Amino acid sequence: SKIWHNNTTTIHGATDYPPIKREDILESAQYFMGVALLAAQRSRDPSTQVGACIVNEEKKIVGVGYNGMPNGCGDDTLPWRRSGDSPVETKYFYVCHAELNAIMNKNSADLKGCTIYVTLFPCNECSKLLIQAGIKNVIYLSDKYHDDEKTVASRRMLDLAGIPYQNSFVRMKAVG
Ligand SMILES: O=c1ccn([C@H]2C[C@H](O)[C@@H](COP(=O)(O)O)O2)c(=O)[nH]1
Numbered sequence: 001s002k003i004w005h006n007n008t009t010t011i012h013g014a015t016d017y018p019p020i021k022r023e024d025i026l027e028s029a030q031y032f033m034g035v036a037l038l039a040a041q042r043s044r045d046p047s048t049q050v051g052a053c054i055v056n057e058e059k060k061i062v063g064v065g066y067n068g069m070p071n072g073c074g075d076d077t078l079p080w081r082r083s084g085d086s087p088v089e090t091k092y093f094y095v096c097h098a099e100l101n102a103i104m105n106k107n108s109a110d111l112k113g114c115t116i117y118v119t120l121f122p123c124n125e126c127s128k129l130l131i132q133a134g135i136k137n138v139i140y141l142s143d144k145y146h147d148d149e150k151t152v153a154s155r156r157m158l159d160l161a162g163i164p165y166q167n168s169f170v171r172m173k174a175v176g
C-alpha cells in the first residue's frame with residue numbers, strides 16, 4: 001500500500017490522498033429549494049404538491065412543511081377534489097398550506113429575518129402569515145397562478161411590506 005506524507009502525518013493505505021476539496025458542490029439556494037422540493041413529495045394533494053423551507057440569517061434550516069390536511073383530520077377523510085357541489089366538498093376549506101406548516105414546524109423562537117424557499121408562489125393568506133412572522137425574503141419556483149386574484153393580492157402585500165420575491169430555477173444535479 002502507498003504511504004502518503006502530509007507534513008506532520010503519515011497515512012498508511014490511503015488511496016485518495018492528498019484530499020482535494022470539492023468545488024462543484026450544490027449551491028446553498030439549490031440545496032434549500034431542493035429541501036422544499038423533497039418536502040413537497042410528502043404531500044397527498046393529487047394536483048399540486050407544495051413544499052416550503054425556512055432558512056435563518058445563519059443559513060440554517062429552521063422550518064420545513066408541505067401542504068396537507070390538519071393534524072388528526074386524516075388524509076383520507078377530508079376531500080382532495082378541486083371542485084364539487086359545495087366548497088365544503090373540496091380541499092380548499094381544509095388543506096393547510098406548505099408555508100403555514102413550515103411556520104408551525106419552526107424550531108427557533110421566531111422567524112425574523114428569515115428567507116422562505118417555496119415551490120409555489122405564496123397565496124394571499126400565506127403572504128399575510130409570512131409578513132406577520134417577520135420573514136424578509138421569498139424565493140419561489142412555480143408561479144403557475146401568477147394571474148389569479150389571490151396572487152395579485154399576495155404580490156401587493158409583499159410589495160407594500162418591502163419583502164422581495166425572486167424566482168429560482170433550480171437544476172437539481174446528482175450528488176455523487
Ligand atoms: O400558498 C400556497 C398556495 C397553495 N398551496 C396548496 C394548497 C393546495 O393543496 C394546492 C393548490 O391546489 P390546486 O389544485 O393547484 O388549486 O397548493 C400551498 O401550499 N401554498
Ligand SMILES: [Zn+2]
Pocket residue numbers: 097098099122123124125126127
Ligand atoms: Zn397559501
